[in-house]
Amino acid sequence: MNHHPTLIKNYGPPAFNAVRGQGVYLYDDADNEYLDFGSGIAVTSVGHSHPKWVAAMHTQAATLTHCSNLYGIPGQQKLADRLVAKAGPGRTLFCNSGAEANEALIKLARLHGKKLSGEEGKRFTVVAAKNAFHGRTFGGMGATPQEKIQGGFRPMLEGFKFGELNNIESFDQLVDDSVAAVFIESIQGEGGLFPAESSFLQELRALCTERGALLMLDEVQCGIGRSGHFFAFEASGVQPDAIGMAKGLGAGFPIGAIWVSEPYAALFQPGSHGTTFGGSPLACAAANATLDIIEEEQLIQQVAANSPAWHAQLQKLAQKYPELIAGIRGAGYMVGLVLKPEGLNLSITAAAREKKLLVVPAGNNVVRLLPALIATPAQLSESVEILDAIFANTEA
Incomplete structure (x- = not known):
């Protein structure tokens, strides 16, 4: 297929038009059936068109789709309770995607650095990993040291350094008193499926604790059950300070979230961050249904x-x-x-x-x-x- 004439060519031409999904199968406009082991890039976690998910979306769409975060949203409060129960004592903030979740984590790191140093702009560096992928926004690109991501968009947002995944000495040399946080994927996805080893995560946790830096884990692709644990880092026994998630959380409807441990959750105060659509009634209905299905099945x-x-x-x-x-x-x-x-x-x-x-x-x-x-x-x-x-x- 060629590019559609009114779509910008930031993606390659599509192989086919996808029109329908059922369980683990995707169908094109000629009704060819494909065994879908892409899952919309790790998104459709409970398969396509799961009846319970569809019913929850129908009910919520007919009730209330959006009201903004100017008002309390019961489904959002329920979802926050569930994620805190899985991640540990703390609080959640909802957004619309993995890139937005990672942006919120980078903002969290800067707030933490300001609190530690007593002034803005002194301690704000984030140490990420070589070969990482944290999204295509300016914060996400800054944390993604790949030419194919950064090329054409420089200058990058400043404040990032990069260590070798699974090499604690590399991070040891980088985490100095200019560093506010360490930020890595529990399993690098786009970079080529490189898991962070349990021993490395344990050593990184100790290093961050010793030096006052936050340990922030990007679970956008590897989280929500995909690894055989709810969060992929659970296998290491480590407790991070913050987690980014998205993709499989909504099982096909856009939703992102960060979980932040106490006391760091208090770094965000009214006015410090916001999103019009984040944690909408419809998005949270999708995520709550997804968690229901994951648990019940x-x-x-x-x-x-x-x-x-x-x-x-x-x-x-x-x-x-x-x-x-x-x-x-x-x-x-x-x-x-x-x-x-x-x-x-x-x-x-x-x-x-x-x-x-x-x-x-x-x-x-x-x-x-x-x-x-x-x-x-x-x-x-x-x-x-x-x-x-x-x-x-x-x-x-």
Whole structure:
């Protein structure tokens, strides 16, 4: 397909028009059925058009869609209670996307630095990780040290330094008295599926505590059950000071959120941040329904139970095609096939689509598999069978 004549060309031309979704399947305008292991880039966490989610949206849309944060929103208050119950004592702030959540975290870091130093503009640096992706707004781009993200938009927002993920010495050298916060993804998504190791997160927690810096974790892509835990960092036993989330939280309706631990939540006061649409009645109905489904259908437990066998099948695939596949990385239903020839991920993504499997490229040489949390062992196995057929016809 060519670009639509009235759409700006900031995306490549689409492969097809998506018109319908049901469970783990997406359908085009010719009614072709695709096994959707992209999930709208880790968004449709409970699958497409889940009946309970649809019913909640219908009911809320017919009742109240928007009123702004000038008024209390009971569904928002309920959602905040639920997220605090999962993250720990603290407070939540709602927005519309992962990029907005990360912007709010960067603002939190600056407020924290001002409080520590007693003046504005003295302690505001954020230490992020090389290969990170935190969004395409100016704060998010500043924290994303990739030419393909920053190119054409300089000068960047100042105040960012970058350490090597899983190298505590690297962060140790960077976290000085100019630093307000350390900000990393629990599992780097766009950068190529690099998990932060438990030992590294534990050492980073100790380092931040020692030096007075906030530990802020970006769970936008890896959170809300995708890793086999509600938050991916839970496997490490670490307690961060703040968490960013979005994507799977609304299961298809835009919503983002940050959770901030006590006492740092008090850094935001009336007037210090706001959003017209954030935490609207409709968005919170979507998120509350999503959490209801995850809990009632025990989807996180299913991800934890089903993923080891699926990962083992993918490892066997890597062993079968050693000249093409270097291995796999990730956790739960967030897996990257690491390919050897650079750029092969784009042709594998296209070949998979031809065989009616939707996957998403990442980094320079990774294919991401991001099935909905409802994906069954049979559907997971089917994805491996399709990939096997593709690699069998791919030359190194």
